[in-house]
Amino acid sequence: MKRKNAILTTPVAILALAALVFNTGCAGPAASKTVKGGAMGGMVGAAGGAIAGEDAAGIATAGLAGAAVGAVIGGVAQARENKRQDNLAQQRAYNQAIAMQKRAQEKEKAELKEELEIAEGFRITQEEIDEMTTRAEAAEAELAQLQKRRDAAIERKRTLEELEEREQEALAEAARLERELAELEGGESTAYNETTTEEIDNTPQL
Structure with a gap:
């Protein structure tokens, strides 16, 4: 019971709890996976050190070790997410470029067709129109x-x-x-x- 009270009153444990509140509340979904992983790893390490009965220095060391591991894991996840987002952005840009090129080609074909029709229309006489009407x-x-x-x-x-x-x-x-x-x-x-x-x-x- 005394050990439990000591854990709860340890400054590092209090800081870990504060970091947990900050990570889940203030950081929100905008925080990177590296930051979230480091914060979560630090909290898990600090809590594990406190539960194991470490002193303040041991708890801090465990917290730093957990933060480092969490940051690495979060960094790998963030890198994958960044790569996925880059691929999606490249695909969207490629699709937009293809669509713009297609519209430009269609516009060019329509303009060329209109020019040909105008040129051919100048060569048609009224006698040809009358004959074709008959x-x-x-x-x-x-x-x-x-x-x-x-x-x-x-x-x-x-x-x-x-x-x-x-x-x-x-x-x-x-x-x-x-x-x-x-x-x-x-x-x-x-x-x-x-x-x-x-x-x-x-x-x-x-």
């Missing part, structure tokens, strides 16, 4: 005539199919009615013949 209208008229013939052919095909369907329905209905009438006529004839035969048999003999 040819375009003739082609459109021919297309309209062909479309009309196609539509008429489709309509004739559909009409023939409808008439064939009507014929089949009428023939089927006629056949049904013919069978029905034949059955009815056959049944009435048989009943008439049976009735006539019975009447003859029941007639009194003179």
Whole structure:
């Protein structure tokens, strides 16, 4: 119990706790990994020395050793993070350069195409425009005539199919009615013949 109280009242332990508060509060995420690693290592070393029962000098030595180890580990992590950030920045810069180059090429192509169209337009005469207008209208008229013939052919095909369907329905209905009438006529004839035969048999003999 006395040893625990001694640890808590040790100036180095108090400084370690203060460093912990500073590292987690004031330093924040902006602090480098080297600084954070050194501070954390120092606190872990100092706390370990205090727990082991070292005196003030031993605690300070343990704290410095822990800080050195933590700083090295944090420095390696910071170097990796810096390298990763540099790679990302280089990649972004490369992508931006490629995009700018592509936009410049597209703009240059569009300008060149426009210049060619303007130059070609100066060489076109009104007679050529009139001739092409006549040819375009003739082609459109021919297309309209062909479309009309196609539509008429489709309509004739559909009409023939409808008439064939009507014929089949009428023939089927006629056949049904013919069978029905034949059955009815056959049944009435048989009943008439049976009735006539019975009447003859029941007639009194003179």
